[in-house]
Amino acid sequence: MNQRAKDRTLWQRLADLQWSKYVRLPAATSSYTVTRDLRIPMRDGVELLADVYEPKGPVSGTILLTSPYGYNLVGTAMTGGVFACRGYRVVLVRCRGTFGSGGTFEPFMREVDDAADIVAWMREQPWFDGRFATHGYSYLGFTQWALLMDPPPELVTAVIACAPYNFGAFVYTGGAFLLSTMFEWSFVTTKQEEPILPRVLAVLSSRGRVREALAALPLTDAAEKLMDGKAPWYHEWVSRRDLGDPWWKSADLTDALQRVHVPVLLQGGWQDGFLRPTLDGYARLADRGVDVGLTVGPWTHAEGGAVGSRVLLPEALVWFDEHLAGSSDRCRATPVKVFVSGPDEGWRDLPAWPPATDEQIFYPRSGKILAALPAHPGEVGEFTYDPANPTPTYGGAFVTQISPGITAGYTDDSALASRSDVLAFTSDPLTTRLEVIGSPVVEVGHGSDNPFADLFVRLSEVDANGRSRNISDGFVRLDPAQPPGVVRLELDAVAHCFAPGNRIRLIIAGGSHPRWERNLGTGDDPATSTRMQPSRRTIDLSITRVIVPVAHPRHNAG
Known part of the structure; x- marks a missing residue:
């Protein structure tokens, strides 16, 4: 190292202390020094900048984080100080084109080669002992998947929180932007x-x-x-818009799921926009027999980085103690830990995700009813979707940073049911609690006079006062060549208990804007067009149903 290591400042000490208190971590075991702005050469001649946090005392291992967001005082406490204070060396790397690192920032496109070059640089450092782990949230999770495209032999474990591994598929979730x-x-x-x-x-x-x-x-x-x-x-x-375009290839890290062999902890939130890739990643790794853990809490993307850290960071620290430092204590009783919301809400340990469940089916009927028996032939619902006045977004599992009139996560969505461009079907009050755990499915008998159409469906819970709150969503951009018939939508996975006396509501609409772009109804490129055409929808209720995965009685009791 040419740069000189310096003791952390008073402000850093205070930030580390306050953050540790906030996330309820055990007491720090050491102080640390910081060596700033180390230069890491990339294969194309660009140099990235990194800071190294070195504990004063025994080092339990090295943790690598790579971020495009820089590391301010609070950020370093959250990502560096939290581990350095507890015996881990931390390497904080700034992505190319950000915060002094050379090159041009091309989000999600250059991370694979850069990750490999960062590790090559680490191998040459006098402090490197031949073993390291990775950690990070959101984009810092994506950079870990980038490294796992060609896992280095020195990597011993990874903790990936609320992150995609196929960026293009995320950008066009359900087929729309x-x-x-x-x-x-x-x-x-x-x-x-x-x-x-x-x-x-x-x-x-x-x-x-x-x-x-x-x-x-x-x-x-x-x-x-x-x-x-x-x-x-x-x-x-x-x-x-064509995900087969070679341009997207660099941002598709799906192959990493077949290449990783080290233990991986995946962390997510039920209302996080990256919930689906988190659960899909767990399923693929578990199917391969990888030692993989899964934790899913009740938060949005923003909440997961704040209040959710009270669960996620202590859990990550214990994971590193076991898999990097070599503690003999097994950190998890079962591979899966999920938060079940609703009456008596709390954490549930599970042997796998999804757990074994039973099916319960609900049927939309004339009269805006969600019933236990199917509709008769001839029962239909109708609405018109007008892209000039698109159906608005009310909550849901997506990422928002500015909240310009929309809110992510759980919210009061009662107003949706009263819109003329929405069909809403509500059940009678439940006589017993109903614990739904897994991915609900809605099969919609859909027809449209305009082949260019989207479908948005939602399950909500309506309380005794008539207030509705979103639980799970599904969306698809329909293939204009697809004939009328049943459209199957798999909704976001949930772990939620509907309370006795509350009701279940099914929402069917033609979109959710601006969470997704509106369907212009013309087949024109939405990126460049302004021409719009409404679509008149007919829902055949006799072939429409809601299938919910219901916990076995022994789980319902717990």
Whole structure:
């Protein structure tokens, strides 16, 4: 190291102390020094910057984190100090093109080669003992999947929280562009290297303009006006709609799921936008026999990095104690730990995900009823979806950073049921508790006078006062060549207990904007078009049903 190691500052000490108290970690075991702005050469000549946090005392192992977000005082406490204070050396690397690292920032596109080059540099450092682990949340989870595309032999474990492994598939979840998430992230990222006060003021003052941009067409022009060319990747994301386009290949790390052999802990949230890849990743690794753990809590993406850290960070520390430091204590009683919401809510240990369940079926009927018996032939529901006045987003498992008039997560969605472009079917009050654990499925007998159409479905819980709260969503952009018939939608996985006396509500609509882009109804490119055409939908209730996975009685009792 050419740079000099320095003791952490008083402010760093205070930040470490406060963050440790907030997340309820055990007492620190050591102090540490920091060596800043170490240069890591990449194969193309670019140099990345890194900081190394070295415990004063015995070192239990090295933990690598790679981030595009920089490391301010609070950020270093959350990602570096939390482990360095407890005996782990921490290497914090800044992605190319961010916070002093060389090159151009191309989100999600350059991480595989850069990850391999970072490890090659680590091997040459005098402190490297031949073993390391990785850790990180969101983008810092994606950079771990990038490393796992070619797992180095020195890697012993990984803790990946709330992250995708196939970015293109996430951007086009259900076949349509995730408008608000991708727009907001891009906008905030263009501001992230400004001083903190101007940055915060710029983001807070932008909510109205972001709301207007999300409502505007065409999509590319709206983004250009607000971001002033500072997020060129956004134009690529919204324009390249064929995921078979070779351009997306660098951001598809699915092969990592077949290559990893070390223990992996996956952490997620029921209302996090990356819930599906988290659960899919667990299933694929478990099927291969990899030592994989899964934790899913009741939070959104933002909450998982805040209040959720009270679960996720202590759990990660214990995981590293076992798999990196070599503690003989087994950190998990079972591979899976999930939070079951509702009456008597709390954590549940499970041997696997999804657990064994029974099916219970509900049927939408005329009269806006969700019943135990199917509808008769001839019972139909009808609505018109107008892209000029798209059905709005009320909550759900997506990522929002600015909240420009929309809220992620659990929210009061009662207003949806009263809209003319929504069909709502509500059950009678439940006589007993109903614990749903797994992925509900909705089969919709769907017809449209316009082949260019989307379907959005939701299950909500309606309390005794008539207030409705979202539980699980499903969305699909329909193939215009597909004839009318049954459309099957697998909703977001849940672990939720519906309370006795409450009711279950099924929502069927033609979209959820701006969570997803609206379907213009014309077949034109939504990135560049403004022409819109409504679609009139007919739902054949006699072939429409809701299938919910219900916990076995022994689980219901617990």
